Amino acid sequence: MSKSLQAIRGMNDILPEQTPLWRYFEGTVARLLDNYGYRQIRMPIVEFTELFKRSIGEVTDIVEKEMYTFDDRNGDSLTLRPEGTAACVRAVLEHGITGGGQVQKLWYIGPMFRHERPQKGRYRQFHQIGLEVFNLDGPDIDAELIVMTWRLWGELGLRDAVKLELNSLGTSESRGRYREALVAFLSAHQDKLDEDSQRRLKTNPLRVLDTKNADTQAVLVDAPKMADYLDDESRAHFEGLKARLDAVGIPYVINPKLVRGLDYYSKTVFEWVTDKLGAQGTVCAGGRYDGLVEQMGGKPTPGVGFAMGIERLVLMLEALDKVPEELSRQVDVYLCAFGEAAELAALSLSERIRDQLPNLRLQINAGAGSFKSQFKKADKSGALYALILGDDELAQQVVGFKPLRGQGEQQSIAWDALAAHLATCVVQG
Template sequence: MSKSLQAIRGMNDTLPEQTPLWRYLESKVSRLLDNYGYKQIRMPIVEFTELFKRSIGEVTDIVEKEMYTFEDRNGDSLTLRPEGTAACVRAVLEHGLTGGGQVQKLWYIGPMFRHERPQKGRYRQFHQIGVEVFNLDGPDIDAELIVLTWRLWGELGIRDAVKLELNSLGTSEARARYRAALVEYLSSRLGELDEDSQRRLKSNPLRVLDTKNADTQAVLVDAPKMVDYLDEESRVHFEGLKARLDTAGIPYTINPKLVRGLDYYSKTVFEWVTDKLGAQGTVCAGGRYDGLVEQMGGKPTSGVGFAMGIERLILMLETLEQIPEEIARQVDVYLCAFGEAAELAALALSERVRDQLPNLRLQINAGAGSFKSQFKKADKSGALYALILGDDELAQQVVGVKPLRGQGEQQTIAWDALAEHLATCIVQG
């Protein structure tokens, strides 16, 4: 007997009852970004593998262990994008969007792919909303990115459940000095580090700071701190960022161990974290990457951005029960028609109502059926009201309006007055 076809492990279907919440979140974010002057860009989900090796770093966990890489029929090595920043930088370079110092404020949305161990809030195909800004090098744009996410948390009703952590990684020169001091310190206590941290010490020592191992964390208590190695430019930049966040009234914590998992970050790094999702505590993260465009073959161009995981934000909304009532209800009005003549009239009437109320979610019964069966479907749809159109109503050019959720008695409304009546009912409902 053949094996039944299933989705790939860690790559999930989003079912019809789940998509309304996704659309709600996506619309909230897109409207907010529009209001802040950001423009959407859409990139392919497959890129040349070299793009990610050059941008993310060949000795990162993503490149070494997690990328979905394959050869196409031409023998080219291609990779399903594991993150969005590198692809966005490639796009702006290829199309000359940052030439001549042009400021670009961009955002994107879509699936990313990493071969990780699937668990709640962490999947092999996951979805991100990302924001990237080019050719603005001051702390004001860093602050704007954080302020707009703070506003989003407020609009979603999850502001009290997230906390902002900040750090500065300085310039590449400052990081090199700090890296040398950190390696010297950790090398002297090599036997106390966990196996993964010992490996990272040789390839990417800053990632040791990110360890979850309790014994290694104890070793790090007395380790050198990045703040003591910051160059003056980065120090001034960081102080400017903090001053703006203080002015905006946004609370934050300085986390000297915050380094992010990608090689291209410099100066500002930040994460919005929560304790409501168990092990998957980061819901949005980003920072500055002033050297990345040049590293990828462009002219020196400052850059800063962030990415937020849609699955984790959805999980947050569900966990905190911040799902608006209208999201659960997908139909406002369900039109029941009995008999062929009534069905024909119902089609014309429903389209007339839609012309007058373009935002009304009106579902017309399909497949005929008895009075009982149509009302059962009307109730199952979640609609607030059922419209009744039979031979008697057809003869009088009226329609019955029956509340389905306890909003009063059934009424009889003339066709010409139906749209106005529904507008009042739905607003009141």
């Protein structure tokens, strides 16, 4: 017997029972970004591998271990995108939309791919919403990104479940000085470092700060602090960011070990973290990358952005019981029709109602069926009300109107009055 077909490990189907919550979350974010003046951009899922090697860094875990890379039929090395910033920078460079100092405030949504061990909320195909802003170099735009996420948490009911962590990595020059001091310190304690940190010491020493190993964390207590190596420009930028967050009243903590996993960050880095999802606690993260555009062949262009994981935030909404009640109902009204003449009239009537009430979720029965079977389907749909159209109703040009979820007797409503009655009842329901 042939092996049954199934999804690839870590790449999951999102079933119809789950998609209403996804659409609610994505729609909430999209409306918020529209209100702040951000415009959507859509990039390909596949890019040349060199793009990610040049932007993310060849000695990062993503490039070394996690990317889905393959040669196409032309012999080109291609990669399923592991993150969105590099692709967005490539797009704005290719199309010249940041030239001449043009400010661009962009956002995107879609799947990303990393070959890592699947865990709850962390998959090999995962989905992100990302923002990128180009040609603004002050702390005001850094603050705006954080303020927007704070507003989003408020709209979703998640503010009490997240914490903002901040750090500054300084310019490339100040980070280089700090790197030298950190390497010297860690080399003197190399025998106490875990195996992964010993490897990173030679390739990407700042990532040692991000270790989860308890013994290495104990060593890092006495390690040099990035704050002591910041240049005046980076220090002023960081103070400006904190002043703006203080002005809005957004709480935060300074985490000197926050470095992020990608090489292109400079100055501001931040993460929104939670303790509601177990080990996978980061739900939104980003920072400034002023040198990335130039590194990828463009003119010096300041940039800043963030990405949020949709899977993790959907899990949070479910875990904290923040799913809006109406999402459990896919249909407002279910129209039952009995007999061919009633079916024809029901089709015409339902389209007339949709013209008058375009936001009403109205489902018309398909597949005929007895009175009992149609009402069973109406109840299973989750509809608040059933409409009944048979020969008697057809002769009188009325419909039966029956509440399915509460008190109230069945009544007859004239066709011409039906839209107004539904508008009142569905809103009240």
